[in-house]
Amino acid sequence: MTGGKRAHLPVEQRRAQLVAAAMRVMQREGAWSLTTRAVAKEAGVPLGAVHYAFGAKTELVRAVFQADRDRSTALLRRAVQAGGSPAEILIRALVGYADSVIADPGAEMVLQELTMMGGRDDDLRAAARESTEQYRGDVLDLLHRVAEASGGTWSGEVAVLVESVLGLLFGASVNWLCTGDDDLFRRCVTDAAQTLAARLTEAGAPG
Template sequence: MNKRKPLDERRAEIVEAGLSVAMREGVESVTVRRVAQEAGISLGTVHYCFDDKDAMLRAMGRAIAMRASEQVLAALDAGPDRTALLEATVDAMLGGLKQHQEMRLLTFEFAVSGARTPVLREVAQAHLKQSIAMTREYLQRLADVAHVRFRTDMGALARMTALRIDGIELAWMVDQDDEAARAGFADLAAAVWGDMEPVDELELAQEL
């Protein structure tokens, strides 16, 4: 007798099926019925796991954003040294882009579909917010590791950084120029670092 899978596990399977359909056939091909077929489960199971198609699409967007951020967050293990952090971050951003290029391309399709189709606009907006939030998380962790703070408002800086990353990645999707992408990421990293200032040692001790 087969045991019923935990809800989180079943949701993850549905998200993977949805991503497979989207990457192969496009975002607009993602329907509850099509995803159920891809996952080999009933329509009822999908509806049990997600309230509607939009909820499923939002979960897909979160999954893409999480994968895109994993390598960059891991680069913080390079420690507080500026040069090491910059090099590790640039390598992680380019490596992650190349490894997950189909996923990243899908994020742009989400954005375009959301701009064109009112039904998908909320999903596209949610994905944009997720991307900016994860960029903000990285910047905050970077500040903590490097013992610095930002002069610019964190929310504004996170939005600017996320949008510049999108531009660099979209250009790479078109020209596949690794060196141009690396240079773009390096310039962005330098600009972010240039917005930092050291945290006073007394202030740092009080925070700790």
């Protein structure tokens, strides 16, 4: 039975298993509780399996961020692919994000905690910064795709629009974690999407 629990897995499957175990540990005990030993125990594998898959705790944290980023990237791209007006696409994207937070508050709390810890922990700072840059890239891609689909142009500096969207989403998520007001959360991001859509100038229209 022991041999069955420790059966060899391809490294990508092992990494996914350990990321899931890390999330369970952090959701239960807080992001600051994360250790490779705790993850090994949660996953039911030898400690060496964690170090083989990731090398260090920082790499495991990067993988946790990446897993969330993969989900958000897919969500935003589905919003664009479903079509519609710029406002409809942006509402679908931002409300979809809010719905994903509401569906899994424990995961959102962990990600917020890890990001804040990056401001204090030198080992985690680079991982948190990389994650933030990746989220910026996802929102920038969303805005580019919306503009391309509509044939319009964003008024103002796109980098500032991206930062405003991220600040709104992360801040509204923190507020929701504290209040649990689902309706206000969704109305807030809907309003932000509509306001953002109004910054898109149609082709041929005066800027």
